[in-house]
Amino acid sequence: MNVAIRADREGNHARLVPIGSFDLAHAMAVARAVEDSEASLSGCVSVDVDLAQLDRIDGAGAVLLARLFDRLDASGRHARVMEGPNREAARLIARYRARRRDLPVRQTRVTNPLTLVGTLAADVPAKASEALDFTGRCVAAVPKAASTPSSVDWRSLPRLVQDIGADALPVTGAANLLIGVIFGFLGVSQLGPFGQVSSVPGLVVVAHFRELGPLVTAMVMAGRSGAGLASEVATMKVTEEIDALRSLGFDPVRWLVVPRCLALAATLPILTWIGDLLALAGGLAATTLITDMTSHSYIEAATNHITAANVLVGLVKTPFLALAIGLIACGQGLATRGGAAAVGSQTTVAVVQSLLSVIAISAVFTFLFALIGI
Amino acid sequence: MRLPRPHITVNDLRVGWGTRVLLEHVSFEIERGTIFAILGGSGSGKSTLLRYLIGLEQPQTGRIEIDRVGEPHRYEGVPPFGVLFQSGALFSSMTLAENLALPLTRWTPITGATARELVQAKLELVGLGPFAEHLPGEISGGMKKRAGIARALMLEADLLFFDEPSAGLDPISAVELDQLIITLSQDLGITIVIVTHELPSIFLVANHCILLDAAAKGVVAEGDPRKLRDESKIPFVHNFFTRSAPGPSAHQGG
Numbered sequence: 001m002n003v004a005i006r007a008d009r010e011g012n013h014a015r016l017v018p019i020g021s022f023d024l025a026h027a028m029a030v031a032r033a034v035e036d037s038e039a040s041l042s043g044c045v046s047v048d049v050d051l052a053q054l055d056r057i058d059g060a061g062a063v064l065l066a067r068l069f070d071r072l073d074a075s076g077r078h079a080r081v082m083e084g085p086n087r088e089a090a091r092l093i094a095r096y097r098a099r100r101r102d103l104p105v106r107q108t109r110v111t112n113p114l115t116l117v118g119t120l121a122a123d124v125p126a127k128a129s130e131a132l133d134f135t136g137r138c139v140a141a142v143p144k145a146a147s148t149p150s151s152v153d154w155r156s157l158p159r160l161v162q163d164i165g166a167d168a169l170p171v172t173g174a175a176n177l178l179i180g181v182i183f184g185f186l187g188v189s190q191l192g193p194f195g196q197v198s199s200v201p202g203l204v205v206v207a208h209f210r211e212l213g214p215l216v217t218a219m220v221m222a223g224r225s226g227a228g229l230a231s232e233v234a235t236m237k238v239t240e241e242i243d244a245l246r247s248l249g250f251d252p253v254r255w256l257v258v259p260r261c262l263a264l265a266a267t268l269p270i271l272t273w274i275g276d277l278l279a280l281a282g283g284l285a286a287t288t289l290i291t292d293m294t295s296h297s298y299i300e301a302a303t304n305h306i307t308a309a310n311v312l313v314g315l316v317k318t319p320f321l322a323l324a325i326g327l328i329a330c331g332q333g334l335a336t337r338g339g340a341a342a343v344g345s346q347t348t349v350a351v352v353q354s355l356l357s358v359i360a361i362s363a364v365f366t367f368l369f370a371l372i373g374i
Numbered sequence: 375m376r377l378p379r380p381h382i383t384v385n386d387l388r389v390g391w392g393t394r395v396l397l398e399h400v401s402f403e404i405e406r407g408t409i410f411a412i413l414g415g416s417g418s419g420k421s422t423l424l425r426y427l428i429g430l431e432q433p434q435t436g437r438i439e440i441d442r443v444g445e446p447h448r449y450e451g452v453p454p455f456g457v458l459f460q461s462g463a464l465f466s467s468m469t470l471a472e473n474l475a476l477p478l479t480r481w482t483p484i485t486g487a488t489a490r491e492l493v494q495a496k497l498e499l500v501g502l503g504p505f506a507e508h509l510p511g512e513i514s515g516g517m518k519k520r521a522g523i524a525r526a527l528m529l530e531a532d533l534l535f536f537d538e539p540s541a542g543l544d545p546i547s548a549v550e551l552d553q554l555i556i557t558l559s560q561d562l563g564i565t566i567v568i569v570t571h572e573l574p575s576i577f578l579v580a581n582h583c584i585l586l587d588a589a590a591k592g593v594v595a596e597g598d599p600r601k602l603r604d605e606s607k608i609p610f611v612h613n614f615f616t617r618s619a620p621g622p623s624a625h626q627g628g
Contacts, residue, residue, distance in 0.1 A: 024482060024530045031488040058530040059562065063495035064488070088563075095561045096495050338511035339466025 180282025
């Protein structure tokens with residue numbers, strides 16, 4: 001179907017005749033026809049628009065014609081509509097013209113890179129104070145939770161321990177086992193040439209029990225359970241469940257955050273401990289597979305290094321790592337504003353922050369233990 | 375003279391979830407260009423009926439026929455109708471303008487300045503001209519609904535479905551929305567089907583309605599809502615339209 005606007009000139013007067021289907025299906029052709037007809041109007045002082053030959057018009061065609069009339073009016077050329085038999089079309093165009101009064105005020109978005117850096121930097125103090133405020137509220141919630149146990153959702157604790165802790169065991173276990181295997185191979189390949197294969201069990205125990213065990217377990221937990229917690233709380237926030245809790249007189253920190261942090265703090269040490277044993281098994285498998293060392297001598301050598309110091313240095317930091325994951329996940333979840341997209345971005349932030357903080361906390365502990373010589 | 379064909383014909387439809395039957399033997403017709411209200415209390419199955427009408431559910435028994443479209447659940451291609459969901463259902467990661475442009479990019483070759491012009495015109499039609507670059511999270515509930523209507527209008531469909539359009543709105547926003555619905559029907563000639571239980575809105579906008587009842591599992595009344603309010607002898611219908619609590623005899627009659 002041809003779409004056109006015929007322009008008949010008589011001196012400085014013009015008559016525009018839209019012909020064809022001015023609808024959504026032909027919108028691009030209509031836009032071009034409007035543009036062409038405008039170009040042919042230079043020098044005109046008045047324009048009549050004859051709608052008699054329009055086959056069909058819908059909202060899209062009406063919008064494009066309405067904008068043409070707007071521009072003609074704005075340039076001082078009065079446009080007169082001759083509706084002829086086509087009153088419907090004239091009314092439709094008028095409907096879209098009538099709404100033009102409220103001119104759009106465009107919201108300017110930050111695009112300048114310098115402005116962006118400035119905006120980000122300006123946000124830092126507010127973000128830091130928010131984080132401290134949240135941590136403070138969580139600390140304050142503990143004695144309150146103890147004095148009024150009904151303000152905490154204790155009933156969810158078994159489910160949380162199962163979801164956050166027990167269900168994570170296959171993943172954390174597999175990660176630890178493989179790290180043990182890697183260390184076994186690495187130890188044999190690096191220490192073997194010096195005749196020090198007998199030191200490999202010691203290497204696995206010291207490296208894994210003290211540092212890698214808690215770190216690897218906590219990182220897997222941050223990725224798995226941290227993301228789960230953050231998205232759960234964030235969804236509760238955007239669906240107004242958190243507001244509903246508040247309106248019912250519950251403190252969301254006590255009701256939601258306390259049991260989640262408790263579940264994490266209770267399960268992470270256990271998962272770490274099981275992970276340590278699995279890493280030992282992984283190291284054993286690797287070492288006995290590629291060297292002459294027997295399982296018995298591996299276990300004997302390893303047992304010599306499983307001292308209270310090595311075990312405790314690793315396990316003592318796990319509750320802190322767990323709290324960091326829980327607080328960050330819940331904190332980011334509660335800070336969610338907006339809709340579905342905000343849930344995703346807030347979960348990403350929670351996982352990134354908890355991974356970084358887990359590494360940072362481990363580093364601080366290592367530094368402290370080195371300082372006091374354990 | 376041949377009568378014009380109804381826009382939507384529903385014949386002996388059964389509505390339900392799995393083995394649970396909410397409504398049975400539902401039959402009605404919706405005339406082209408009218409504002410048709412589907413009424414009923416909470417849990418009467420009106421929103422579920424809407425899911426069947428827009429083709430999200432496949433009828434197990436009965437038939438829905440939309441003129442020039444056929445059965446909605448079988449239809450493929452450019453959506454022949456627009457739907458306003460209860461919450462507006464705007465995509466929260468996109469600005470209002472991007473939300474509105476989405477159907478155009480999917481179903482039409484329209485791009486660039488022309489697309490922007492069409493989007494802006496629809497936003498202005500619903501009074502949201504200045505908010506094109508806002509995200510859904512930055513506007514009020516009533517504005518989200520109006521933006522939802524604008525998005526439903528983008529493909530110039532001649533049929534719109536509204537799920538609880540004025541639920542959760544303040545009285546002024548609700549009246550503005552009702553005015554917009556009347557405008558769409560009168561000026562653009564669009565057939566509008568509204569699922570609601572807001573009485574003031576029903577009396578203001580609807581030409582015709584059906585009333586669903588969970589207990590009767592079906593349509594208990596059909597007609598002009600103002601006439602039903604003033605003339606119906608059925609206790610449930612009378613109580614619904616006059617907002618009175620059921621009396622001792624209501625259950626026997628209803």
